[in-house]
Amino acid sequence: MLKVENLVVNYGVIQALKGISFEVNEGEVIALIGANGAGKTTTLQTISGMLSPNSGKVLLNDVDITTIPGHKIVSMGMAHVPEGRRVFPGLTVLENLKMGAYTRSNKTEIAKTLEQVYESFPRLKERQNQLAGTLSGGEQQMLAMGRALMSNPKIVLMDEPSMGLSPIYVDEIFKIIQSISDAGTTVLLVEQNAKKALAIADRAYVLETGNVVLSGDAKDLLNDDSIKKAYLGE
Amino acid sequence: MGFLTYLINGLSLGSVYAIIALGYTMVYGIAKMLNFAHGDVIMIGAYLVFMTMTGSGMPVVVSIVISIICCTALGMLIEKVAYKPLRKATNLAVLITAIGVSYFLQNMALLIFGSNPISFTSVITWQGITLAGGQLKITGVTIITIITCLIIMVALMWFVKNTKPGQAMRAVSEDRDAATLMGINVNGTISLTFAIGSGLAAIAGALLCSSYPVLTPYTGSMPGIKAFTAAVFGGIGSIPGALIGGLLLGIIENLAKAYISSQLADAIVFAVLIIVLLVKPTGILGKQTKEKV
Ligand SMILES: Nc1ncnc2c1ncn2[C@@H]1O[C@H](COP(=O)(O)OP(=O)(O)OP(=O)(O)O)[C@@H](O)[C@H]1O
Ligand SMILES: [Mg+2]
Numbered sequence: 154m155l156k157v158e159n160l161v162v163n164y165g166v167i168q169a170l171k172g173i174s175f176e177v178n179e180g181e182v183i184a185l186i187g188a189n190g191a192g193k194t195t196t197l198q199t200i201s202g203m204l205s206p207n208s209g210k211v212l213l214n215d216v217d218i219t220t221i222p223g224h225k226i227v228s229m230g231m232a233h234v235p236e237g238r239r240v241f242p243g244l245t246v247l248e249n250l251k252m253g254a255y256t257r258s259n260k261t262e263i264a265k266t267l268e269q270v271y272e273s274f275p276r277l278k279e280r281q282n283q284l285a286g287t288l289s290g291g292e293q294q295m296l297a298m299g300r301a302l303m304s305n306p307k308i309v310l311m312d313e314p315s316m317g318l319s320p321i322y323v324d325e326i327f328k329i330i331q332s333i334s335d336a337g338t339t340v341l342l343v344e345q346n347a348k349k350a351l352a353i354a355d356r357a358y359v360l361e362t363g364n365v366v367l368s369g370d371a372k373d374l375l376n377d378d379s380i381k382k383a384y385l386g387e
Numbered sequence: 388m389g390f391l392t393y394l395i396n397g398l399s400l401g402s403v404y405a406i407i408a409l410g411y412t413m414v415y416g417i418a419k420m421l422n423f424a425h426g427d428v429i430m431i432g433a434y435l436v437f438m439t440m441t442g443s444g445m446p447v448v449v450s451i452v453i454s455i456i457c458c459t460a461l462g463m464l465i466e467k468v469a470y471k472p473l474r475k476a477t478n479l480a481v482l483i484t485a486i487g488v489s490y491f492l493q494n495m496a497l498l499i500f501g502s503n504p505i506s507f508t509s510v511i512t513w514q515g516i517t518l519a520g521g522q523l524k525i526t527g528v529t530i531i532t533i534i535t536c537l538i539i540m541v542a543l544m545w546f547v548k549n550t551k552p553g554q555a556m557r558a559v560s561e562d563r564d565a566a567t568l569m570g571i572n573v574n575g576t577i578s579l580t581f582a583i584g585s586g587l588a589a590i591a592g593a594l595l596c597s598s599y600p601v602l603t604p605y606t607g608s609m610p611g612i613k614a615f616t617a618a619v620f621g622g623i624g625s626i627p628g629a630l631i632g633g634l635l636l637g638i639i640e641n642l643a644k645a646y647i648s649s650q651l652a653d654a655i656v657f658a659v660l661i662i663v664l665l666v667k668p669t670g671i672l673g674k675q676t677k678e679k680v
Contacts, residue, residue: 224570226570235565244558
């Protein structure tokens with residue numbers, strides 16, 4: 154479904170991605186793990202067209218989307234839950250969710266998706282008229298995820314959805330990611346919480362200073378000694 | 388009756404400020420920049436009306452429409468040529484560029500139209516109404532200006548709330564990158580904002596010069612600065628704030644002229660602004676920016 158080939162991204166003289174390649178198949182949950190500054194966010198932003206790479210390719214369902222501007226990617230079936238949630242603070246929860254469906258025009262289908270999102274996130278329904286900026290961090294994360302789902306995506310990119318959340322919220326967020334996957338949506342998940350990410354992922358790639366240094370079955374990586382040392386704190 | 392006359396004239400002047408202030412406030416809210424060239428688009432708009440209506444004898448409506456279309460195009464052109472390449476530059480660089488564009492427009496007008504003041508023919512021929520047994524006379528320009536301002540405000544608020552491009556404007560003003568992720572074309576939205584602001588500037592130019600019929604290449608700069616003040620006064624970024632700020636500014640200016648001193652009127656206007664900002668730094672309707680990490 155998604156294929157990244159030899160992606161190189163520079164910020165001025167800093168080379169953030171040094172030619173990474175990986176693949177996400179339909180229906181999979183793929184974890185992308187790595188330390189701070191490894192290039193995880195850069196990877197996701199390049200895939201969704203927020204950044205343009207210096208070289209390399211991004212293919213979505215065999216279509217080259219490398220040079221397609223960011224705002225045209227959503228309607229191709231890809232949604233991106235950005236790092237730091239980035240909800241619209243001055244809009245209500247409901248307005249935020251409707252913004253997620255900006256590229257869709259069929260009102261009855263949008264209403265149906267809204268129902269589904271409210272079913273997955275009952276708390277958002279309770280707070281639908283509250284300003285997003287006044288939600289708690291965990292609620293904002295749910296809103297960011299719900300907003301992404303409003304575009305009815307085939308694949309969702311998530312950038313550290315558990316960052317800064319209390320353990321209860323972290324569990325809830327991972328449960329929701331699992332249910333998004335169960336509903337048939339492909340997931341590319343960037344996480345610092347490697348343990349939880351590997352537990353729900355099918356496969357994973359490990360990123361280190363702009364290179365993919367390890368990849369494989371998530372269960373195998375969970376038992377890999379070097380991974381245990383570096384990312385699982387064991 | 389004197390007071391009422393000053394008040395109504397103040398409302399009319401304030402309506403012009405409000406229409407201009409909309410351009411400042413929308414561009415600031417959505418593109419996060421101060422477009423100091425906005426006042427000069429008013430002047431260009433007024434010259435266009437003068438040339439087409441008085442110069443070529445076209446009907447008023449036609450010449451205003453031509454002026455709106457040209458100013459809309461001019462605003463989009465300015466944005467594309469001068470500001471878009473600076474999207475990632477510092478605020479200071481953008482501000483200096485805007486001042487440069489302002490001088491460029493004034494000098495271009497000097498070159499084309501010369502520095503001699505033109506006596507502008509009002510676009511409104513209606514004489515207006517006389518009330519209270521002839522004691523209170525309200526001119527047609529005054530009435531039309533106020534009504535036009537209110538119509539524009541209502542239409543714009545409806546547009547922002549109920550249309551897709553309006554929703555896109557709200558999203559872009561909140562968070563540009565997140566808006567892109569929603570599928571919103573940020574560059575297109577910013578361009579549309581300039582288009583609307585500049586089209587309104589053309590209307591403001593025609594109304595302003597109908598009330599104060601002296602047109603020079605510098606006609607736009609003082610009302611531009613005052614309208615910017617009005618936008619800050621009402622809360623920059625807020626559409627109803629532009630209305631309230633503009634009306635208050637016009638009224639204060641006119642009453643100060645009438646009862647205190649016409650030389651000091653501008654100083655009083657700015658003094659009031661400073662007091663308001665001391666009490667409420669975000670302006671009357673300005674939002675306190677609150678963010679959660
Ligand atoms: N806008 C930028 N300008 C310059 N350098 C940048 C920029 N954004 C990221 N970088 C650099 O690129 C590298 C990769 O950053 P990136 O944000 O992709 O890392 P990350 O893996 O997402 O880290 P984290 O886990 O801390 O979010 C880092 O060295 C970072 O300093
Ligand atoms: Mg990151």
